[in-house]
Amino acid sequence: AQTVTQSQPEMSVQEAETVTLSCTYDTSESDYYLFWYKQPPSRQMILVIRQEAYKQQNATENRFSVNFQKAAKSFSLKISDSQLGDAAMYFCAYRNSDKLIFGTGTRLQVFP
Amino acid sequence: GAGVSQTPSNKVTEKGKYVELRCDPISGHTALYWYRQSLGQGPEFLIYFQGTGAADDSGLPNDRFFAVRPEGSVSTLKIQRTERGDSAVYLCASSLFGLSTDTQYFGPGTRLTVL
Secondary structure, eight states, rough: OOOOEOOSSSSEEEEEEEEEOOOOEEEEOOSEEEEEEOOOTOOOOEEEEEEEEESSOOEEEEEEEEEEETTEEEEEEOOOSSOOOEEEEEEEESSSSSOOOOOOEEEEEEEE | SOEEEEEEEEEETTTOOOOEEEOOTTTTEEEEEEEEEEETTTEEEEEEEETEEEEEEEEOTTTTTTEEOTTSSSEEEEEESOGGOOOEEEEEESSSSSTTTSOOOOOEEEEEOOO
16 A cells, blocks of 8 residues: 655744755555645645656756655655745645545744 | 635534535536545545546445535535544545546635534
């Protein structure tokens, strides 16, 4: 069975600085997708970035980028130039069929 | 609508009661998903609809939980004989075709509290 592990329950960063959130996963599949979702207090899960496992190039979306290490089954999220609005729960997720499998989340605090 | 909507936003009920939670997906999306998020955890898959049919209900915890999507749009998650352990946020998501490549868009969830 596939599993997703986020080992950092909480992280904090100063505004304008860079922070990296860690995620590892376990699967025997070779073709799958990885995601980072943001969940603010409003509860709505918002897609931040996605990575296709067959792509070697790391995905980037503005200030958000990933470090995808397929052999190590690692998928970390880097947030550059952190903003107060980035404060939220961040969930790493895996998908190779219909369902998403989520980690337990990392709470990110951003200090001015 | 522009996004996935869920009603009610919050629901408080007593142990043993029956509840219904509603999800209205993005217009035109054929795939609909229900997830349950317990306190301090990530969402866990419950059931997936492709059109009107349940394509995968492997995440439903027991036979007290049931979901329908009779016209291939709005879905209702039904919980019978609620227990305190059912307290959680129930999230609904939809995607265009249900393909692995499709993005799942989430609603704001319904927070269920069973007293």
